[in-house]
Amino acid sequence: MKVLVIGAHPDDAEVRCGGLALQYTSRGHRVKFVSATNGDTGHHEIGGIELARRRYREAQAAAEVAGVHEYQILDLHTGELEPTIANRKTIIRIIREYDPDVLITHRPNDYHPDHRYTATLVQDASYIVTVPNMVALTDIPSRLPNIFYMHDWFRKPIPFQPDVVVAIDEVIEKKIDMLHCHESQFYEWLPFNQGILDQVPEAEQERKQWLASWRLPYFEKVADAYREQLIRLYGPRGKTVRYAEAFEACEYGAGVSAEQVLELFPFFD
Amino acid sequence: MKVLVIGAHPDDAEVRCGGLALQYTSRGHRVKFVSATNGDTGHHEIGGIELARRRYREAQAAAEVAGVHEYQILDLHTGELEPTIANRKTIIRIIREYDPDVLITHRPNDYHPDHRYTATLVQDASYIVTVPNMVALTDIPSRLPNIFYMHDWFRKPIPFQPDVVVAIDEVIEKKIDMLHCHESQFYEWLPFNQGILDQVPEAEQERKQWLASWRLPYFEKVADAYREQLIRLYGPRGKTVRYAEAFEACEYGAGVSAEQVLELFPFFD
Amino acid sequence: MKVLVIGAHPDDAEVRCGGLALQYTSRGHRVKFVSATNGDTGHHEIGGIELARRRYREAQAAAEVAGVHEYQILDLHTGELEPTIANRKTIIRIIREYDPDVLITHRPNDYHPDHRYTATLVQDASYIVTVPNMVALTDIPSRLPNIFYMHDWFRKPIPFQPDVVVAIDEVIEKKIDMLHCHESQFYEWLPFNQGILDQVPEAEQERKQWLASWRLPYFEKVADAYREQLIRLYGPRGKTVRYAEAFEACEYGAGVSAEQVLELFPFFD
Amino acid sequence: MKVLVIGAHPDDAEVRCGGLALQYTSRGHRVKFVSATNGDTGHHEIGGIELARRRYREAQAAAEVAGVHEYQILDLHTGELEPTIANRKTIIRIIREYDPDVLITHRPNDYHPDHRYTATLVQDASYIVTVPNMVALTDIPSRLPNIFYMHDWFRKPIPFQPDVVVAIDEVIEKKIDMLHCHESQFYEWLPFNQGILDQVPEAEQERKQWLASWRLPYFEKVADAYREQLIRLYGPRGKTVRYAEAFEACEYGAGVSAEQVLELFPFFD
Amino acid sequence: MKVLVIGAHPDDAEVRCGGLALQYTSRGHRVKFVSATNGDTGHHEIGGIELARRRYREAQAAAEVAGVHEYQILDLHTGELEPTIANRKTIIRIIREYDPDVLITHRPNDYHPDHRYTATLVQDASYIVTVPNMVALTDIPSRLPNIFYMHDWFRKPIPFQPDVVVAIDEVIEKKIDMLHCHESQFYEWLPFNQGILDQVPEAEQERKQWLASWRLPYFEKVADAYREQLIRLYGPRGKTVRYAEAFEACEYGAGVSAEQVLELFPFFD
């Protein structure tokens, strides 16, 4: 199986579906991460080349932890992504060349404009990846990809409705390891942005614990919110799942039946 | 009555409201079709000038079958339609010059980006057609047009909610004739795109039968899905309607009361 | 407290939250109005410089009535507002420099494209105002602003859901005075647009009465529609409120608890 | 013969080649004027719809005086013309549909950005009008048009180098009549812009005399500057020509030999 | 030595510097061709996918004849190339990754807009390829490339001024072989465009002779025009050179002394 995750920033794939990626790679499937922007503005003190290169290295490190064979970073300004035809064609090319079984991206109504426009770009590319006459020099993929949205908590115009909820308990440590690679994000920018920079420990090991204590509740909350689906998918074991990630099928991808979900996400036995 | 249908591609008007168009024209009303793009990429083997011209001829042939007095094709690339101010002004000009009683277009959340952006363009033009100072050299129309969306099956962020469902049983043959004009679509591109190219018959007559057997179920499904509305609008006769097309009022057009619907769609007696 | 209202046109702030503005200013809080466009096309007979300057003067007059300390007009064409990166950065700069406690704008699904794209611009600016690296030469504000949408009646994809409903009975006269300043709108363009130009009285005093009789029912309708919330917020007094304005929290602003609402809108005791 | 003049504003064609137009029309040739913008900002007191419509009427009046059979005004903002692909395609369509023997426009280095970008648009359209695959639904013309630049006095990067200089003595009165139609330009905006508004007479007949005294020296200066070419083209009569207009062949049009010049400009016998 | 040729269309590199490329490759240097557009509109009967793919294959065949190790085709519409920041960044990436000693492109004032904007893009990329902070994830090249313009005959604002003229007598047959690969251009589109389609022979061998007789005079004309430079560079042998290609140093590339020219173009001994 080939899985393609298109996030807006270097770390979105990790945060929202790092556990899923680990589930795939640990079973021998191929996963590729894409960041639609280069991360060059998500910081309070540095930016431009210094930040873009640092975040590139962080992303590559995270990819290694995840067993992800490629982490492609589009060299576009973070905070300025637009749903232009030029960007649409770039996304079309990436999807065609990778030809994924499963394609994962943001919902079009998340809090960050780059998230929203990444979603728009993927939606706008979706059907057109099957039209040979657009981006004529790159062959169409073998099928319309199955597109899934990563989880978010926003409720308007419509709340997230999970079609797949994946337990990540057995890989949760590695997922934290992935986030730990993103130093500039999790120990610098996001703490600054949330006003908790003074809480970040200095020492490597303490940092990681702090990171876990900060981030794990989010994944617990997902498991609790979608407990019913966990039980439906995992059987009784679903009751005790502690950490989860959730995904919603996008209507503009290939239609996905309940059976296909089991095939595309082969984790439920 | 004057009816204006603005679709994204040459054949969208036919597929989604060809029956409605026939109901109007057969009663002596005027109908105009517009395609917001020239169809130059919807094919797997040809494109550009050859395809644009072929699809232009196919559209003109379909217009003749429908009794539609004009089928205008905007010479913009299919697959690359954008909601620019320049395109908005083109749509404003078309609406003003035709001054329709009823204006029909896509919903803004259909599977093809050109459908979505056609809808955006019509929505963005809607109120502004009444503002004389935009596109100042073309007079405003006599009123804000009543805008209706063509049917689709997408459910997010909100499913299609029909305000009008029109029986097309008595014109269904002619509707198939209209689609039959679109050779490059229905016997070449779409079968290729759906992986059934080998099923397309060679001979003219067999082709048309095949086309009917492929497409009629869609129109049956619409009738069945909105049976209640059919009965409300047609009375008992609504129970036996076999094929239908459905339309939803757009809030950005003139508000339409139930009585006005009966006036604008004079088919229910 | 500092309140920033970003509307699409000179008069949107007045019409949709003029009463709220008066409630703030009469209690000594600071309010700033912004119009994202210059109003240069909203008329049937004049436009360009003449209209832009006239509407500028009308807006300044309304600001004075409202006790609003600044009414900034962006010099962009009305009817042609686009959610470009350049416009996004302008909005970011305005929000940062004012650093509001409360930020009020349109919903993204109102009838006028300028309203919709003003909302898009504010949403797209929302999180990014806190990112120092975007518009790097303007300091970030002290916090993510609390964003609220002004009321509208549109129902799709989702109807307006008020989080705050504010009684404006005691300031209703002054609100009409504010609208009265917008001569070119309320006595010329809108009556023309709605086909009631012949009803507009000549004499100053009659005009204002006519304006009140035309506009007050709208504010009554708001109070009636959200009576329950009025009672919840005002207690028994809420039953007799006659005129109201309503506001809905935007999910992309800072999250707002019920207590914070009472703090940000200190009118309910 | 068919002649197409593409200026930036309503009156550019008249000012820079009104005499030439009259020479053609008085000999039974067809001339069409195009203004690439609608003139909606060239005034100090009015603008938008009022100015655009007024300038439209003035242009039509001037066209009648000139015997020009059509004066097309593109409804684009004056002062904001850009060499976009959308505008390029509009120019291509106009050239193809008219299929001119002679096409006249601005040089790309005149003082007004609209002049420069009109020139750029014509240059960018020039070869492509012969490529059937661009704007595929409009047939290519019978030939690459002969393109000539209207005269200007700018010297960098290279001064104007006339290939044709046309005497306009016998039509000079009518040319002044054409300019006289442009009231909003010649009696209002340009005098204001040049600080001589107080010199403009009130009465119709005095105005026209004043206009002539203001404008004739320009045409005399052209005749004097290119006296040599006048003599070469007209023989001894060239010595006494008083008023002239001058044109330079554009290298991106069809190459024009000296003989072809005589054919295309049949005024020199 | 590494040589990079960036033309606007598949065949521009061949036509304007195919001989030079052969001189390099026959001496063991590396040459790469780039076409900034995909050629999808340069034809009278076909276009889009069919033409883009055909021209891609023709380009690859020509590359093989030339010994050029890569012929990259950017998948952008021919006839619609724009000097956008997105396209500039693509060109920057190509130059950096190839890191050429010599970079060859069009002059900014050739007859085809795609030629002009290809030149603009290369000029706009030129200095910026050395700025690590633009396209921060691709390393800067080892030096500012030496940029040369391919020959054209246009004279305004300034005629072509050759810094290098290269004899191509010994490779002229192979150059014709390269052009011969471009069937869709030299036997279809260009003859149609020039009105000589009826002269094109059917048979392979006759075609190639016809092609040679049509094209060789152009290369002779270049040799004759710049005879002086040929003699300066080649010594007495320059007098008898029959076919040549000429190149002009672009001021925005690295400055090139006469000695460096001899080093970069090692053909003159």
Add this chain to the structure above:
Amino acid sequence: MKVLVIGAHPDDAEVRCGGLALQYTSRGHRVKFVSATNGDTGHHEIGGIELARRRYREAQAAAEVAGVHEYQILDLHTGELEPTIANRKTIIRIIREYDPDVLITHRPNDYHPDHRYTATLVQDASYIVTVPNMVALTDIPSRLPNIFYMHDWFRKPIPFQPDVVVAIDEVIEKKIDMLHCHESQFYEWLPFNQGILDQVPEAEQERKQWLASWRLPYFEKVADAYREQLIRLYGPRGKTVRYAEAFEACEYGAGVSAEQVLELFPFFD
């Protein structure tokens, strides 16, 4: 007198006309510098917010040395400046609000695309600053500004032709002080870019000497190149001028006679 210098980057004004600025300010005239971009990419190691803010501070320090009362930095990405209508309007607003007697900018054919597009923006703004209907809410200036280009050595399509050459001998030390403020440019980025980073001394005083020895020859070369003009303007004293800056009148500004030059540049007695 009021002088406005619009450069592309923070330091362009200093490098190309810092001496002139000092001549004005030391005589009590007002000078304002503008940088059309924020300098956020001109470095090999840092960028974004860190660089933009550092260069902002350096620019303010240089302004103080120069006695320049304001150094405005537009917060646009360096390396990505485009001649959009939005940017044009920003430049129009700046020119109008400052209402300069003398406006100085780049030539449109310098080596850096930001220089070229800054020049394009100023040229495109030039006439339009006098049109009240563009940017209607900002009053037009008292006159069309006299525009001059800063010196460069490029020769195509036309070399720099000085109308004014100003001796800067008596302020040369202060000019070096101005450049010295631009640490990130003159001791980091430019030396890196030119491969001489290892030559930059550590100590403050040595650095400044090194800077002087690197930069002074350029200003000597200007004096030598335009010796004739120096003598014409200064009389015999012109023979011994050692350092100079040169300026060329732009044809799209107000026409400038030789007398006016003496008035606008009151340094020659």
